[in-house]
Amino acid sequence: MEPLGTVIILMIICISCLVFLAVRSRTPENAKLLPPGPTPLPIVGNALQLKINNLAQVLQEFSEKYGSVFTMYFGAERVVVLHGYDAVKEALIDHGDEFAARGHLPLADDFNKGLGIIFSNGEAWKQLRRFALSTLRNFGMGKKSIEERIQEEAQFLREKFQDTQEKPLDPTYLFSCALSNVICAIVFGKRYDYNDKKFLSMMSLMNENFQVLSSSWGQEKGNSASHFTIENLAISTVDLFVAGTETTSTTLRYGIMTLLKYPEIQEKVHEEIDRVIGRSRSPCMADRGEMPYTDAVIHEIQRFISLIPLSLPHAVLKDTRFRQYVIPKGTTIYPILTSVLHDNKEFPNPKEFDPGHFLHKDGTFRKSDYFMPFSAGKRICVGEGLARMEIFLFLTTILQNFTLKSIVDPKDIDLTPVMSSIGNCPRPYQLCIVPR
Incomplete structure (x- = not known):
């Protein structure tokens, strides 16, 4: 058995070397000008160096060693990582056209097939995004009706x-x-009862899909000239539901969990709501300008949880010169939003939840260019305005009427995500909702 074992090991080494040489032979000549990065292993690339539950820390360590722009391999796929505000801004805003394409995300590619708004490219993406924005505005986004x-x-x-x-x-x-x-009110003109079985089934599937994408498993007809086919419009509608439901609801769920851990912050929000809004009317968007502390808490929730830490992948569709490097056509780009939202110069003690990150010393609200939970540039979230409105109105309505109490000692609440990759998923929890 011993000679056989030696032969098997030698065969594995030989096959791995052949695969590695084959991959290198297909690497474009301009890859010599790629950003530096950790040495990949044959077949698996740098996958074994990544920690799904602490991906941000691994990427931080790589950036400290290789710089704010570095190359990695997810399996055989080459990706360039942008780490830190300067690199992300330079790519997504200053060179927005070159980095506007959507990169590959295997599970999404299997379902969307390049259709819809989120994962399409080229003229199809431009037309569908323009159509979605104009339609949402016509249906009331950003207006009093919505x-x-x-x-x-x-x-x-x-x-x-x-x-x-x-x-x-x-x-x-x-x-x-x-x-x-x-x-549903925007797309279908109606709402559904919270006990509707089909409605609940859809909610369950969307919640499950978000968790799958955030797990290690997720890193695996008419006029023919028109992009407005039935299939494309159907997937665009699904995109609106996924982007408009799961991300915002997860933000609220994570935000409530954070307020359970810090009841003193919740109490300060209660005080501001009572002072500005009172108990006799519903909160409205006009109140936000008079509520700097509540606004700071909402911004800090989004900054702290960094819901989509890697951003969705971008890509370059042609050889692209960026700084002193050349990024080959087809390379997937990951602008690491966590590296911006958790920048320790802009936000002292970034891993601590502190509404003071968005407050001046006199208590007025402090804006920050580093606030990018919706990404930036040409691929910024279509529903950013709607999401901001929803988070403010839902959270203030809840806190106007209820005190949120944890069923465990607040000190024992763990705010680290249960899984972290494409999305940061909060740990399951329960709470008691007490009328005020």
Whole structure:
């Protein structure tokens, strides 16, 4: 058996070397000008060096060694990582056209097939994005009509919370239903009851999809000239539901969890709500300018949780000169949003939750160019305005009417994500919702 074992090991080494040489032989000549990076292994690339539950830390260590622009291999796929505000801004904003393409994401590619808004490219993406933005505006995004719709849904959510009678609950599906109903109102012109079985099934599938994409498993007809085919429009609608439901509901769920850990911050928000809004009317967007502390808390929630830490992948569609490097055509680009949101010069103690990151010393709200939870440049989230409105109105409505209490000691609440890759997923938790 011993000679056989030696032969098998030698065969594995030989095959690995052949695969490595084959990959190198297909590497374009201009790859010599690629940014530096960790040495990849045959077949698996740098995958064994990555820690799915602490990916940001690994990438931080790579950036310290190789610089703010470096090359990695996810399996056989070459990717260039942009780490830090300067590199991300320079690529996505200063060189927005060159970095506007969408990169590959295997599970999404299998489903979307390059269709829809999020994962399309070229003229199809331009037309569908333009159509989505104009349609959302026509249906009220950014206007009083959609604000009223969100306020109405926030009251339905308040009633559901009231019905819990202070018993422990997991808020996941209530948030998903509430946020999805806003999209339903825009796309279908109607809302659904929170107990509707088909509606709940859809919420469950979207929640599951977000978790799968964030796990290690996720890193695996008419006029023919028109991009407005039935299939394309259907996938675009799915894109709106996924982007408009799961990301915002997860932000709210993570935000509530954070307020459970820091009840003193929750109390300060209560005080500002009572002073500015009171208890007799619903919160409205006009209140936000008079509520700097609440606005700072909401910004800090989004900064702290860094919901989409790597951003969705970008790509370059031609050989692209960037700084002193040349990035070959077809290379996937990952602008690391966490590296911007957790920049320790802009946000002292970035791993600590501190609303002071968005407040001046006199208590007024402090804006920051480093606030990029929705990405930046030409691929910035289509629904950013809607999401900002939803987060403010839902959170203030909840805190206007309820005190949120943890069922465990707040010190024992773990805010680190249960998994972290494309998305940061909060750990499951329960809370008691007590009327004020």
